[in-house]
Amino acid sequence: EIVMTQSPATLSVSPGERATLSCRASQSVSSDLAWYQQKPGQPPRLLIYGASTRATGVPARFSGSGSGTEFTLTISSLQSEDFAVYYCQQYNNWPPWTFGQGTKVEIK
């Protein structure tokens, strides 16, 4: 089973600033990496797949990068609606499809 590790657990950022979230896989997942956003009381929302492709309707301020075992989600200028928990998920080696433990982006 591939273990996904996200860092940091919590990221405190001011509105308008850049946020950089990291995700590491225990073995290579090539570019088979997705990012999801989850707000309180809501289901997750797909943001990024293929490590760097934005899903339909996702604003351009969200960008993903990386391959192999190291991945990054960058939010270029945080908006109020971006404060949420972000999960990475690998879909290279399955089952199981595994998620990271999440990074909470909170208002500084």
Add this chain to the structure above:
Amino acid sequence: QVHLVESGGGVVQPGRSLRLSCAASGFKFTTYAMKWVRQAPGKGLQWVALMSNDGRNIYYADSVKGRFTISRDNSKNTLFLQMNSLRVEDTAVYYCARVSEMATINDYWGQGMLVTVS
């Protein structure tokens, strides 16, 4: 517009059973694989089960294998999760999610249904 609506959750005693349903609309259900994903209170996401569009391919997380059964009725656009021998640690919000055509990622999710085993 894609809609996934879960039902059937609630409070159940350990060892008992519960059946979740997920009604799908707004897309051609027979074309898509579907997953169940759960989230324990205050915790992260855990994949539970996947069924292919035609029901031929099924996968389960080790933690539910032998206890949970995923199924679908393509004539009714509905996905099911039969949960037997429930444990306290199965307490979670259960989401049904559509599997993207591009890859085995979840492009649409239901609102979730809380299952409490106590």
